[in-house]
Amino acid sequence: MIENNGVSIIDDFLESEYFEMLEHQISHPKFPWYWRSTVVYEDEDPKTGPGVCDHAVWQENSPCSDSYSHYLRMLKQMEVVVLLRIIANLNWRLPVAYESPWHTDNSSMAFDDSQWTTSIYYINTNNGYTELEDGTKVESVKNRLLSFPMPMKHRGVTQTDEQRRLLVNFCYLKGTLV
Secondary structure (H helix, E strand, O other): OEEEOOEEEEOOOOOHHHHHHHHHHHHOOOOOOEEEOOOOOOOOOOOOOOOEEEEEEEEOOEEOOHHHHHHHHHHHHOOEEEEEEEEEEEEEOOOOOOEOOOEOOOOOOOOOOOOEEEEEEEOOOOOOEEEEOOOOEEEOOOOEEEEEEOOOOEEEEOOOOOOEEEEEEEEEEEOOOO
16 A cells, blocks of 8 residues: 555455456446546536546435445445445547546535545556646556545546546545444
């Protein structure tokens, strides 16, 4: 595990059997992906970006996918006490990497997010990455968990090697229940 300034990177985050179950579920040809013409912001010009496919697992205080139960063990391991959202993302291979706009994962929420965490869990290895506002680049490596304070700006950079870049984005309050 690597930790620096509130950023942590944990390789081999899940035990192999559990990781393989999640990988199979999210990679399955019948897993329901939903197209969005913008990558981050609703007001992005869809002519300048590639769009993205996503799958909401949890949002607005409730599960919105049958796959929610697959993440329960993971949420416990991440010490989640309040969950804001879980969204799976699929980027497809592009001839030139696309850098999404800089953003935080609380851009539309009206609350103090200073104690909240964003985590990105990478399902497959590819040459895409997540870049943090301090210049840190975190490569997409399967079974890797990147966590950082929710107010930290970041952006995703798509891959040019593998057909798909699969990841799951979590926003939550971390702690222990008494």
